[in-house]
Amino acid sequence: MKLKEFARQLGLSPTTVSRALSGYPEVSEKTRQRVAEEAVRLGYRPNINAVRLVTGRAGAIGVVMGRSGEFQFAEFMSGMAERLDGEDIDILVSPTADRGLTDEIPLYSRLVASGRVDAVIVHSPEPNDERIAFLRELGFPFLVHGRSETDVTHAWLDIDNEGALRRATAHLLDLGHRRIAMINGRAGRTFSLHRDKGYRDALEERGIAFDPRLVAHGHFTDELGFRFARSFLEQSPRPTAFVAGSMMTALGIYRAVRSRGLVVGKDISVIAHDDVFPYLTADNMVPSLSATRSSIRAAGARAADLVLQLLGGRAAEEIHELWPVELILRESTAPPPQAESRP
Amino acid sequence: MKLKEFARQLGLSPTTVSRALSGYPEVSEKTRQRVAEEAVRLGYRPNINAVRLVTGRAGAIGVVMGRSGEFQFAEFMSGMAERLDGEDIDILVSPTADRGLTDEIPLYSRLVASGRVDAVIVHSPEPNDERIAFLRELGFPFLVHGRSETDVTHAWLDIDNEGALRRATAHLLDLGHRRIAMINGRAGRTFSLHRDKGYRDALEERGIAFDPRLVAHGHFTDELGFRFARSFLEQSPRPTAFVAGSMMTALGIYRAVRSRGLVVGKDISVIAHDDVFPYLTADNMVPSLSATRSSIRAAGARAADLVLQLLGGRAAEEIHELWPVELILRESTAPPPQAESRP
DNA sequence: GCGATTAGCCAAATCGTTTTAAATTTGTTC
DNA sequence: GAACAAATTTAAAACGATTTGGCTAATCGC
Numbered sequence: 001m002k003l004k005e006f007a008r009q010l011g012l013s014p015t016t017v018s019r020a021l022s023g024y025p026e027v028s029e030k031t032r033q034r035v036a037e038e039a040v041r042l043g044y045r046p047n048i049n050a051v052r053l054v055t056g057r058a059g060a061i062g063v064v065m066g067r068s069g070e071f072q073f074a075e076f077m078s079g080m081a082e083r084l085d086g087e088d089i090d091i092l093v094s095p096t097a098d099r100g101l102t103d104e105i106p107l108y109s110r111l112v113a114s115g116r117v118d119a120v121i122v123h124s125p126e127p128n129d130e131r132i133a134f135l136r137e138l139g140f141p142f143l144v145h146g147r148s149e150t151d152v153t154h155a156w157l158d159i160d161n162e163g164a165l166r167r168a169t170a171h172l173l174d175l176g177h178r179r180i181a182m183i184n185g186r187a188g189r190t191f192s193l194h195r196d197k198g199y200r201d202a203l204e205e206r207g208i209a210f211d212p213r214l215v216a217h218g219h220f221t222d223e224l225g226f227r228f229a230r231s232f233l234e235q236s237p238r239p240t241a242f243v244a245g246s247m248m249t250a251l252g253i254y255r256a257v258r259s260r261g262l263v264v265g266k267d268i269s270v271i272a273h274d275d276v277f278p279y280l281t282a283d284n285m286v287p288s289l290s291a292t293r294s295s296i297r298a299a300g301a302r303a304a305d306l307v308l309q310l311l312g313g314r315a316a317e318e319i320h321e322l323w324p325v326e327l328i329l330r331e332s333t334a335p336p337p338q339a340e341s342r343p
Numbered sequence: 344m345k346l347k348e349f350a351r352q353l354g355l356s357p358t359t360v361s362r363a364l365s366g367y368p369e370v371s372e373k374t375r376q377r378v379a380e381e382a383v384r385l386g387y388r389p390n391i392n393a394v395r396l397v398t399g400r401a402g403a404i405g406v407v408m409g410r411s412g413e414f415q416f417a418e419f420m421s422g423m424a425e426r427l428d429g430e431d432i433d434i435l436v437s438p439t440a441d442r443g444l445t446d447e448i449p450l451y452s453r454l455v456a457s458g459r460v461d462a463v464i465v466h467s468p469e470p471n472d473e474r475i476a477f478l479r480e481l482g483f484p485f486l487v488h489g490r491s492e493t494d495v496t497h498a499w500l501d502i503d504n505e506g507a508l509r510r511a512t513a514h515l516l517d518l519g520h521r522r523i524a525m526i527n528g529r530a531g532r533t534f535s536l537h538r539d540k541g542y543r544d545a546l547e548e549r550g551i552a553f554d555p556r557l558v559a560h561g562h563f564t565d566e567l568g569f570r571f572a573r574s575f576l577e578q579s580p581r582p583t584a585f586v587a588g589s590m591m592t593a594l595g596i597y598r599a600v601r602s603r604g605l606v607v608g609k610d611i612s613v614i615a616h617d618d619v620f621p622y623l624t625a626d627n628m629v630p631s632l633s634a635t636r637s638s639i640r641a642a643g644a645r646a647a648d649l650v651l652q653l654l655g656g657r658a659a660e661e662i663h664e665l666w667p668v669e670l671i672l673r674e675s676t677a678p679p680p681q682a683e684s685r686p
Numbered sequence: 687g688c689g690a691t692t693a694g695c696c697a698a699a700t701c702g703t704t705t706t707a708a709a710t711t712t713g714t715t716c
Numbered sequence: 717g718a719a720c721a722a723a724t725t726t727a728a729a730a731c732g733a734t735t736t737g738g739c740t741a742a743t744c745g746c
Contacts, residue, residue: 003703013726018704028724048458049395050702054731058392060433065421071622074417078408081438090403090459093434095424115391116433221622226629248622251594255629279414279564279591286569286598346733356696361734371694393732397701 006044010035021046048088060090061307062117064107071220071248072275072296076145079300080121087308092117101126105134112140119307121145124189143307143319145299147190155310155319157303161191164292164325165198165243168271171327172241173206175335177269179214181232181239183225183249187217192245199243220245225252233260233268240336241269247280250289269333273325287331294325349387353378364389391431403433404650405460407450414563414591415618415639419488422643423464430651435460444469448477455483462650464488467532486650486662488642490533498653498662500646504534507635507668508541508586511614514670515584516549518678520612522557524575524582526568526592530560535588542586563588568595576603576611583679584612590623593632612676616668630674637668 007017012035020027020035027035038044052059061080065073080091096107108131111117119141122131127149135142136152144156165182172180182199185192200210213235216228225244229252232239244250250272257268264270265287274282274291282289306319350360355378363370363378370378381387395402404423408416423434439450451474454460462484465474470492478485479495487499508525515523525542528535543553556578559571568587572595575582587593593615600611607613608630617625617634625632649662 014703015705015727016725019725022704026724031724043456045456045458046704047396047702049392049399049401050731051704052392052731053390053396053733054702054704056392056731060435065417065424071414071417071620074408074414074420077417077436078438081408081436085438090433091436092403093420093424093436095421095428113386113388115388219622221624223624223627226627251623252627255627259629277414279562280594281564281566284566284569284595284598286602357733358697358735359695362695365734369694374694389734390732393701394734395701396703397732397734399701 002044002047006039006042009042010038018046058116058118059088060092060117061304062092062094062111062120064094064096064104064111064120064123066096066123071277072246075275075277075297076300076303079295079297079302080304081300082297083301083304083308089118089304089308101130105130108134112138118311119143121303121307124186124191126188127190127193129190141307141310141316143303143310145303147194149190153317155306155316157299157306157319157321157323158191159294159299159323160325161194162198162201164273164294164327165195166202167198167325167327168243168290168292169199169202170205171329172243172269172271172333173202173208175241175269175333177241177336178208179211179237179239180241180243181214181229182216183228183242183244183253184215184217185245186219192217195245214239220248222248222252222255225249226256227252229253229256230259233257233262240267241333242271244270244272247272247274247277247282247289247291250282250285254285265331265334267337269336271327271333274328282328283330285332290330290333291328292325293328294323299323345387345390349382349385352385353381361389401459401461402431403435403460404647405435405437405454405463407437407439407447407454407463407466409439409466414620415589418618418620418640419643419646422638422640422645423647424643425640426644426647426651432461432647432651444473448473451477455481461654462486464646464650467529467534469531470533470536472533484650484653484659486646486653488646490537492533496660498649498659500642500649500662500664500666501534502637502642502666503668504537505541505544507616507637507670508538509545510541510670511586511633511635512542512545513548514672515586515612515614515676516545516551518584518612518676520584520679521551522554522580522582523584523586524557524572525559526571526585526587526596527558527560528588529562535560538588557582563591565591565595565598568592569599570595572596572599573602576600576605583610584676585614587613587615590615590617590620590625590632593625593628597628608674608677610680612679614670614676617671625671626673628675633673633676634671635668636671637666642666 003014007014016027017035020032094107094111096104111120122142122144125132125144125146125148129148132148132150132154133152136154144154147156147158169180184195203210218224242253244253250270253270254264257264262268271290274293275296276293282291346357350357359370360378363375437450437454439447454463465485465487468475468487468489468491472491475491475493475497476495479497487497490499490501512523527538546553561567576599585596587596593613596613597607600607605611614633617636618639619636625634
């Protein structure tokens with residue numbers, strides 16, 4: 001009896017009050033004004049659960065959070081939260097055990113069926129991602145953060161991983177590097193494949209043969225960065241440069257290089273992808289880290305924005321956004337030892 | 344007309360079906376069984392918003408997410424999500440601009456008033472935290488992650504920061520270190536004060552004078568770790584050991600030490616606090632990092648558990664949990680150069 | 687065998703909104 | 717000043733569950 005009571009105090013009907021607050025055109029400007037002011041003064045707020053029941057909207061966007069390794073997650077979500085501030089939309093977090101993507105299907109199924117969310121965001125898809133097909137089949141609104149190659153129409157937001165790695169690799173080649181190792185993300189994910197492609201295309205453009213022994217895939221952890229880098233450095237001839245998928249991987253590489261008595265930015269060049277974290281900055285590393293950069297917080301904010309548009313009725317097939325990636329050169333890249341840089 | 348329809352198909356009344364599914368005693372075991380089976384078979388699930396409206400419960404726990412620096416956040420939340428899996432409780436994320444705590448009051452106020460959450464978790468409190476007083480006054484359920492010194496009764500879960508730093512510092516003193524610098528967390532927060540105290544108590548126990556020039560406070564970022572460490576290392580005599588509040592800080596310290604041409608684990612000892620992240624492990628650092636350790640993911644899971652108890656009616660004054668912290672010695676700690684270790 | 691319990695089930699009220707369809711007031715035109 | 721249209725406002729019907737209070741039939745004590 002909350003709206004009822006509030007309306008009574010204003011000498012209006014619940015209907016008019018409800019409409020005034022929701023900005024419907026049928027109510028006079030003067031009344032709307034008064035209602036708005038009194039709502040603030042008397043502290044009236046519609047009961048959110050009643051609103052949700054009657055409108056059939058859940059008032060929340062779902063995100064599935066993997067168990068391991070995803071330090072980017074907080075930044076992305078924080079960006080979402082920022083954009084959603086002021087809207088009456090919450091973020092709902094669902095945990096997953098982080099096994100295969102197939103195992104995630106029941107999770108999405110529950111999430112959708114529970115009616116707790118109006119849309120979900122799918123992260124790190126594969127080229128032929130089951131989750132996308134599944135959600136599309138259900139006709140449930142979703143946005144993919146990343147890309148897939150499926151025919152199924154869907155909204156997505158991604159960064160230009162391929163271009164980023166093409167430029168990073170090309171730059172290293174221009175400096176004179178010939179053996180460039182890559183420590184990429186989890187095998188099978190589209191973003192990893194795109195990075196693979198950018199890397200290979202750059203090599204090919206310059207007529208350098210691709211050597212599979214110089215490429216590794218795995219989670220973005222310092223540990224894998226270290227282990228892969230160590231094993232690459234044992235090769236002979238060893239690589240003179242690394243491209244890596246994350247800041248954590250770069251930390252591991254730095255350590256591996258140092259542990260071999262080599263110096264980053266002199267003996268070994270490194271370029272890594274930087275999602276821009278407040279707590280770990282490429283510029284502060286020693287030597288400062290050259291990086292392909294794109295703010296994942298900004299992506300989170302934009303993702304929330306696009307989901308809102310999707311829910312507002314914009315067609316999924318219209319929502320495709322590809323963000324360019326900056327290449328920022330710092331001290332960790334230099335010509336290889338005893339080699340002249342080429343023009 | 345969902346429950347109604349489902350009940351009709353079973354030849355039962357909505358009342359009985361609802362009770363059967365919620366496990367009330369007034370319904371016979373046989374009927375309950377049948378209802379449960381048919382619910383699965385026919386795919387009936389109560390509309391969550393209707394349930395929420397009628398029960399008055401929001402079905403969610405709120406967490407306020409600061410904008411900057413909180414890489415621990417994702418792990419904590421992931422732990423919560425893990426525990427909440429299977430319960431019908433969601434996690435709701437609210438962003439904050441991360442200014443003073445006072446500025447957060449309206450945010451908590453909105454969160455509570457909006458009726459979107461049944462309880463909130465308050466992070467990193469101050470000894471006399473306004474948020475705690477505010478929530479208590481409202482009579483709203485909440486759990487504090489960390490501690491405060493307020494008289495206001497409230498539920499809390501914390502780790503023994505004081506003990507952790509006392510042991511870490513004592514260990515360094517036992518190794519023979521006499522000038523031990525501390526890079527602590529944000530000034531004013533209780534966990535920082537507890538660490539200060541543990542550090543100072545250890546010094547005092549051994550009769551070493553406390554030198555305020557050896558202590559710094561700030562966000563847990565690699566940048567501050569680096570800057571503070573650099574400036575400490577410029578002192579003369581310079582410190583021979585560091586204790587630090589986070590892994591990121593430790594990364595900064597390692598870099599600073601190296602940039603001065605010194606060696607961690609030989610010229611300079613380091614002990615940092617490790618919240619246990621899948622992507623950055625103390626054991627893998629070079630040299631491996633001695634650390635005070637406590638899983639923040641486990642804390643998140645337990646926090647969710649305690650909130651559930653709180654909502655289940657357990658008294659807030661009963662819910663106080665203090666977790667011990669391990670001290671794990673690795674390669675980053677050693678006796679100071681040209682000093683004998685003391686017994 | 688009878689009144690009192692009790693186990694099992696149900697009809698209807700309720701939660702607090704939005705929205706449909708209808709009623710009222712106001713404004714315009716002749 | 718009547719007739720009609722347009723602008724406001726309203727009463728009442730959803731939304732889909734839970735829960736109160738009541739009803740029937742089976743069980744029990746004596």
